[in-house]
Amino acid sequence: MQTEKLSISLPLDMARMVRRQVENGDYASNSEVIRDALRIWQQREEERAERLEIIRAKISDAAENPERLTPQEVRQRLDRLHRRTAGEP
Template sequence: MKRFEKLSVTLPAELAEMVRGRVEAGDFASDSELVGEALRIWKERDASLEQALLRVRAKIEEALNDPRPSVSDHDVGQHLEELHAATVKARGNAA
């Protein structure tokens, strides 16, 4: 059985009006139901963001532990310029 606890919160007028409007429209049975649903969605989003951060941290750790030599920004730039030149040349030949 779910355990409930009563809380009292103060909302900005705009949010309070939104809550009342959604309840009056029949989207939710009560203010409590709306707030509970909003908090559930927030909790899910928070967990999803945490998982995304963990994946990013793992990728960073993987990159830091990669034994291959680093590529300098100069080398990356040069490679991109070569790719661009090859693309321009290929398009020129296709025209």
């Protein structure tokens, strides 16, 4: 694996957190801590991009095949969605 050396500045609390991980033996070096954090960030960004692509596809499908609902049907669907996200049965 090719590498490139970077110099970064971190807030004191983050720098302490990195050093603490190395001191605790969880990582062999500061660089390992940063690489692991960047891998997690990269994975989160990839998952976010996938979710956005799914949303865009749903919006596109809805625009191409609109479902006609009455105001009452819209209200019922919104109420069900609200109950589901609020953890209600």
